[in-house]
């Protein structure tokens with residue numbers, strides 16, 4: 001399904017790659033870490049950046065290295081071991097695809113000789129499709145801006161698909177799931193997506209990408225969510241996920257099939273990235 005057939009925006013504002021790395025048994029020496037650091041030398045390391053990217057950095061490309069927090073990761077409906085069992089993640093973002101596509105192929109060349117492998121999830125950034133001015137004030141105006149790894153050390157990745165029934169729904173019907181629903185006496189009967197997750201607005205930085213080639217297709221997730229937060233806000237993130245998954249509060253999730261909920265810790269250098277926990 002293409003966005004124009006769904007009344008969703010067709011605009012692309014950027015590209016992201018999530019490179020999930022599974023380390024092999026081959027012993028890597030310090031040279032591999034050096035080579036991975038070199039790969040990112042023309043890009044911005046997001047680890048130490050406070051606030052949203054500058055246009056200049058976004059045009060060059062940006063990267064964040066993360067080490068898996070395997071004990072916090074959980075499989076959901078779509079079993080995907082190359083993600084859930086990975087040892088680390090490199091998240092790339094850029095205004096154009098080429099610089100990060102190049103990074104991906106060079107990374108493969110560097111690490112595959114050591115028996116390591118890369119599983120890539122790709123997505124495009126798009127403006128919001130269902131959000132009014134008023135919802136922007138509620139859900140985004142007070143949202144937490146991105147911050148450095150020392151302030152927000154934890155991250156979670158949530159790949160997911162929506163079901164065929166969702167994509168067959170009329171857009172007004174789909175849009176209604178983001179708002180609360182009321183009975184004939186105007187009593188709220190369900191919270192909907194935005195209210196069910198509202199606790200996350202002040203403390204969880206959130207980003208979302210969409211499937212690059214269209215929705216409901218084999219071989220890509222419809223959406224990949226990416227969230228960064230402080231250690232102290234980890235329980236808030238869990239609460240938000242529980243609220244969204246509660247189909248009594250958020251009937252949208254009846255139409256969601258999730259890939260693994262992957263947790264990681266942001267690290268500055270390739271040396272830390274390659275250290276097994």
Ligand code: HEM
Pocket residue numbers: 127128129130131135139158160162178193194197198199200201204206208223225240241244
């Ligand atoms: C933390 C508070 C959150 C708020 C206030 C919030 C609010 C919203 C709103 C208003 C939209 C509609 C965007 C549009 O106009 O296209 C949206 C979309 C979306 N959100 Fe959230 N969200 C939150 C957290 C989450 C979390 C934790 C997940 C994760 C798994 C998530 C997954 C999604 C997805 C996949 C979409 C796109 C849905 C679609 O287009 O069908 N959100 N969110």
